[in-house]
Amino acid sequence: MPEALRADARHNHDQLLTAARAAFAEHGTEASLRDIARRAGVGIGTLYRHFPTREALLQTLMRDRFDGLGRRAAGLFAEPSPRDALLTWLTEVAAGSATYRGLPESVMAALRDEGSELHASCAAMRAAGSRLLERAQAQGAVRADVTTEELLALATGVAWAGEQSPGHPQMAQRLLSLAMTGLAR
Structure with missing residues (x-):
């Protein structure tokens, strides 16, 4: 089961980076972190677990x-x-x-x-x-x-x-x- 969690966490991490690239490209570095999480298909808590700031x-x-x-x-x-x-x-x-x-x-x-x-x-x-x-x-x-x-x-x-x-x-x-x-x- 830990393997599945690691794979899931890796997937979330990658999705967050993809979403952040798109959001920052569209709205600059002040793009909404909530929007980034939404685009990645995760909750804001997941974003903050991967990227505290x-x-x-x-x-x-x-x-x-x-x-x-x-x-x-x-x-x-x-x-x-x-x-x-x-x-x-x-x-x-x-x-x-x-x-x-x-x-x-x-x-x-x-x-x-x-x-x-x-x-x-x-x-x-x-x-x-x-x-x-x-x-x-x-x-x-x-x-x-x-x-x-x-x-x-x-x-x-x-x-x-x-x-x-x-x-x-x-x-x-x-x-x-x-x-x-x-x-x-």
């Missing part, structure tokens, strides 16, 4: 993306142009932050709150970006007074701007390119 749900949905951004930064470290590597990574951070309306605010809040469910993934992503920034600064491609927090705020701000301009798909790339010009020594 909204952030826990977001963490589960976004962990692979944030971890991927950390790995991507490590891969870009070998690129010949530190400036281009940093711009590529920031563009991908902005794109990842735009996955769901409201996610940029959640990312920035998580970076400031060590108790946040999202903090560990966001902090690992920040550390990976720090290495790219330090390399660009050491090569003289970026001003020495720029911090990783400022770059992440810039990328999430660009993601937010993209949310406000859905008819301009290249907006994020253009804004980041302009910002990189301003960040140059």
